[in-house]
Amino acid sequence: MESVLAAKPEPKRRNLEQTRARILAAAADVFTRSGYAQAGLREIAVEAQVAPSLVSRYFGSKAALFEEALVHVLRTNSVFTWQKIGFGEAMARLIPERSNTNITVMLVTALADPEAKEIARRVSREHMIQPLVDWLGPPHALERAMDMFSLMTGFVIQMDGLYPETIPEHSLRWLARSLQAIVDGED
Known part of the structure; x- marks a missing residue:
């Protein structure tokens, strides 16, 4: 046996x-x-x-899987740098690597579904906007965080759609200056 x-x-x-x-x-x-x-x-x-x-x-x-997958992508693919000096340049140089494109695409495609849209809003507020607000600090940290988030999201969507192989250097320089102005609190 x-x-x-x-x-x-x-x-x-x-x-x-x-x-x-x-x-x-x-x-x-x-x-x-x-x-x-x-x-x-x-x-x-x-x-x-x-x-x-x-x-x-x-x-x-x-819905629960989408939320956890979105948080997972944010944690594993975030290319955010916490250095304020040279922030704009550092972030602009990371865009061609497309390492965080999934974050943007997942957020944007979620907008078509009410349940996913609410999840995307909550996750982006908790895991992207609020940490950015805390990092930026006064004055007008929430407005600056939203400006930065909008600029980065729009840029990634535009460049990924229009320039899938190469992003024009002048566009990267413009992005770097724009991001740095937001970080520095310039109007």
Whole structure:
């Protein structure tokens, strides 16, 4: 009897954190590529190489998965630098790398769906705008943070759509000056 039991393979154990990270990465890719409305849990599961039921078990709903995927993208792809001196130049130089394009695309495509729009608003306020407000400080920190967020978002959308291979150098210089003026509190 012992030899029969010994021959039975051990059940494969799943690394919960690795599986969760794979699902979040797949969700970010699918939400970026397809937009919130068109993205499906099955498509995300296929990309993550897990069963669709596992996606639901980990995250519960598409909305909850979207929120966690957006926060995940913000944490893993943020290229924000906390140095105020030379901030504009540093940020403008990071734009061609397109390392945070997913953040912008996920936020913009979320606007088409009321549930995703509310999530995008909340996540951007909590994880992007408020930390920026705290960093900028007075005067008018909220207004400056919103200006910076709008400028960066608009620039990324425009350049990604119009200049997918090369962003004109003069545009990067303009962005650098504009961002630095916001950081410095200039009108």
